[in-house]
Amino acid sequence: MNILVVDDEKDVQILFEQRFRKEIKCGEIKFAFAFSGEEALQYLNDYNHGAVLILSDINMPGMSGLELLRHIKEKYNAPPPLVMMITAYGDAENYNTAMRLGADDFLTKPVEFNILKEKLKAIQ
Amino acid sequence: MNFDFYDIFYYSCLLISAAIGLACLNKVERGFKWLAILMVLTVVSELIAKYLVYGLEKQDNNIVYHFFTPVEYAFYVIIFLQFLEDKKWHWRLWLSAIALFLFEILNTMYIQPLNVTSTNVIIAESVLLVFLSLVLFLKIRETPSQRILLREGVFWFNSAVLCYYAFSILVWGFHNMKVYNLDNAPQIIYDINMILSGLLYLSFSIAIVFNALSKPLMRNTHD
Amino acid sequence: MINLASLNSSDVIVFTLAGMLIIILLFGFIMYFLFTYRHKQRDFNLLQIQKDEIGTQKQLLEKTLIDLKSAQAQLIQSEKLASLGQLTAGIAHEIQNPLNFVNNFSEVNKELIDEMQVAIDTGNISDIKAISNDIKENQEKINQHGKRADAIVKGMLQHSRTSTGVYEPTDINALADEFLRLAYHGLRAKDKSFNVIMKTDFDKSIGKVNIIPQDIGRVFLNLITNAFYAVSSAPSTSKSPKGDLPYVPTVSITTKLIKSPLGDLGAKRSTGTETVEISIRDNGSGIPKDILDKIFQPFFTTKPTGQGTGLGLSLSYDIIKAHGGELKVETKEGEYAEFIITLPV
Numbered sequence: 001m002n003i004l005v006v007d008d009e010k011d012v013q014i015l016f017e018q019r020f021r022k023e024i025k026c027g028e029i030k031f032a033f034a035f036s037g038e039e040a041l042q043y044l045n046d047y048n049h050g051a052v053l054i055l056s057d058i059n060m061p062g063m064s065g066l067e068l069l070r071h072i073k074e075k076y077n078a079p080p081p082l083v084m085m086i087t088a089y090g091d092a093e094n095y096n097t098a099m100r101l102g103a104d105d106f107l108t109k110p111v112e113f114n115i116l117k118e119k120l121k122a123i124q
Numbered sequence: 125m126n127f128d129f130y131d132i133f134y135y136s137c138l139l140i141s142a143a144i145g146l147a148c149l150n151k152v153e154r155g156f157k158w159l160a161i162l163m164v165l166t167v168v169s170e171l172i173a174k175y176l177v178y179g180l181e182k183q184d185n186n187i188v189y190h191f192f193t194p195v196e197y198a199f200y201v202i203i204f205l206q207f208l209e210d211k212k213w214h215w216r217l218w219l220s221a222i223a224l225f226l227f228e229i230l231n232t233m234y235i236q237p238l239n240v241t242s243t244n245v246i247i248a249e250s251v252l253l254v255f256l257s258l259v260l261f262l263k264i265r266e267t268p269s270q271r272i273l274l275r276e277g278v279f280w281f282n283s284a285v286l287c288y289y290a291f292s293i294l295v296w297g298f299h300n301m302k303v304y305n306l307d308n309a310p311q312i313i314y315d316i317n318m319i320l321s322g323l324l325y326l327s328f329s330i331a332i333v334f335n336a337l338s339k340p341l342m343r344n345t346h347d
Numbered sequence: 348m349i350n351l352a353s354l355n356s357s358d359v360i361v362f363t364l365a366g367m368l369i370i371i372l373l374f375g376f377i378m379y380f381l382f383t384y385r386h387k388q389r390d391f392n393l394l395q396i397q398k399d400e401i402g403t404q405k406q407l408l409e410k411t412l413i414d415l416k417s418a419q420a421q422l423i424q425s426e427k428l429a430s431l432g433q434l435t436a437g438i439a440h441e442i443q444n445p446l447n448f449v450n451n452f453s454e455v456n457k458e459l460i461d462e463m464q465v466a467i468d469t470g471n472i473s474d475i476k477a478i479s480n481d482i483k484e485n486q487e488k489i490n491q492h493g494k495r496a497d498a499i500v501k502g503m504l505q506h507s508r509t510s511t512g513v514y515e516p517t518d519i520n521a522l523a524d525e526f527l528r529l530a531y532h533g534l535r536a537k538d539k540s541f542n543v544i545m546k547t548d549f550d551k552s553i554g555k556v557n558i559i560p561q562d563i564g565r566v567f568l569n570l571i572t573n574a575f576y577a578v579s580s581a582p583s584t585s586k587s588p589k590g591d592l593p594y595v596p597t598v599s600i601t602t603k604l605i606k607s608p609l610g611d612l613g614a615k616r617s618t619g620t621e622t623v624e625i626s627i628r629d630n631g632s633g634i635p636k637d638i639l640d641k642i643f644q645p646f647f648t649t650k651p652t653g654q655g656t657g658l659g660l661s662l663s664y665d666i667i668k669a670h671g672g673e674l675k676v677e678t679k680e681g682e683y684a685e686f687i688i689t690l691p692v
Contacts, residue, residue: 009444009448011448011488011492014488015448015452015455018452018455018459018481019454019455019458059535061531064535088439088443088447109443109444109447110446110447110450111451113451261380265383265387268384268387268388268390268391269388269391273381273384273388283377286376287373290369290372290373291366291369294362294365294366294369298358298365309358310362313362316366
């Protein structure tokens with residue numbers, strides 16, 4: 001499973017690599033990291049959405065996570081990758097907008113990696 | 125001793141007023157304290173005068189008035205200085221007191237020796253005092269206060285001084301004129317003078333009483 | 348009694364006449380005196396009444412002045428609180444991130460330690476070494492992010508404190524950058540659709556400048572927030588010069604160190620003076636000419652009622668002036684607005 005993680009914080013990459021070290025070692029999951037919405041779109045263009053799942057932060061400088069969500073759902077729809085929003089802002093407005101734009105799930109930070117792992121298992 | 129009506133009037137006024145002055149000594153302002161002392165001194169001078177004539181059987185007691193007149197003026201200076209709070213009057217008035225004193229000496233040496241009434245000095249004193257009272261009137265006008273003027277001790281004092289010493293100039297001037305003409309002034313002049321003197325001291329006592337009864341018109345800050 | 352024999356009639360007549368004259372004069376004088384005195388008394392009383400009235404008016408005015416001053420202080424405080432409130436959302440976000448990492452990395456380390464215990468049991472030395480390295484790295488990250496959160500909180504406390512008024516050598520670039528980020532996050536928290544390109548051009552040659560950091564920080568916050576507000580409400584009214592291109596809201600901050608030439612006219616300085624110029628420019632709708640001279644006035648605002656205190660620019664202006672600097676604005680309606688701060692070094 002290819003997962004693209006989009007977050008402006010660079011330490012997110014290290015975190016994911018640590019929390020999923022087993023899965024990465026076994027080759028169960030392959031992670032790619034983008035540090036902005038633009039980078040994420042670039043990646044999707046280049047790799048022709050090899051990513052099946054996209055985990056994106058909402059608050060990022062430049063293109064916000066919600067805009068990225070909209071772009072992805074509009075352009076890439078055969079089949080559309082799953083997009084889950086992970087963000088510190090867990091308020092209703094953000095949630096509704098994300099859902100309206102087609103987000104498949106909505107998680108709040110701090111990320112409970114156990115729950116995330118379960119959700120990923122459910123997808124597989 | 126023969127006292128006529130005028131003597132009795134004068135002496136009783138003087139004694140009553142001096143007594144009132146002493147009685148109110150603690151309740152009045154500084155100026156009026158000195159006024160009371162002046163009246164006591166006047167009593168003393170009169171006693172000395174009477175003693176000289178009746179006790180020592182001298183011819184006359186003019187010598188007393190020779191001494192007393194400048195002293196009396198000095199006291200007036202002290203009193204007026206209390207009411208005129210301005211520094212500039214200090215040296216002016218004391219200068220005038222010294223001048224009067226010198227004039228008295230010169231007058232005694234050259235014009236009116238000790239056995240003659242020192243009317244020149246009295247007239248000079250009277251002129252000075254009239255002038256002083258006018259100055260004080262001016263000052264009263266400049267600093268009006270809330271109260272009725274007729275209840276102010278200073279007003280009574282000042283008016284009394286003005287009226288009495290203005291008349292004094294008339295009386296002794298007239299006397300001098302007559303004496304110059306080797307004549308005698310009619311006795312009534314001196315009688316009127318006695319009455320006026322009595323009234324003067326009575327006015328002083330009224331002034332003292334008014335001052336004792338109320339807050340002062342002229343505020344003497346140091347008491 | 349009266350000795351009639353010695354009476355000389357002409358004497359008496361003269362004396363009496365003179366006496367009466369004197370009596371009349373004295374009486375007249377005293378009457379005149381009493382009359383004018385009463386006049387003076389009235390005038391004096393009037394003056395006293397007026398003086399008393401003036402006295403009460405003065406007291407009233409003094410009290411009003413005190414009330415006004417305290418109201419002013421309250422308003423300034425509420426303005427500060429308002430700006431602080433704006434920051435809170437941004438700061439919350441800022442703190443959230445490092446805290447996340449602290450939590451997550453600690454959890455990772457818990458798992459790693461479990462793994463290490465297994466490895467210890469199996470005696471796999473190389474595994475143990477590798478895992479312990481990872482644990483160590485993670486701890487460093489935890490430490491790093493903890494310190495980050497600490498710094499953010501300290502910065503926020505500094506901002507909320509009433510200004511100490513103490514001049515400290517401060518890195519202007521860092522201050523501007525910090526408040527830029529804070530303002531951005533703050534506004535984003537309120538308005539998710541808010542998006543802006545932020546350009547920074549910091550002159551690295553600027554050393555530390557002696558300023559009161561809380562105050563200048565407040566000025567930056569105010570100007571940056573104004574710039575953000577201008578670009579977020581602009582798209583409908585401003586057109587980029589190239590007509591059809593979409594409007595890209597941009598806010599740029601530039602810092603520059605300016606050395607003035609030696610020997611200004613009349614200035615007897617042995618060395619040139621240096622000034623720091625900080626400019627905050629937005630491509631919003633600019634400032635109309637007719638309000639340009641009013642913007643620095645207290646309580647002047649173009650925002651709808653309840654949205655702005657109108658004190659931001661006037662406070663900023665005062666702060667800059669107190670630092671011996673200048674706050675100027677350059678603008679072109681429909682195109683841009685630029686606020687330029689100059690501070691002496």
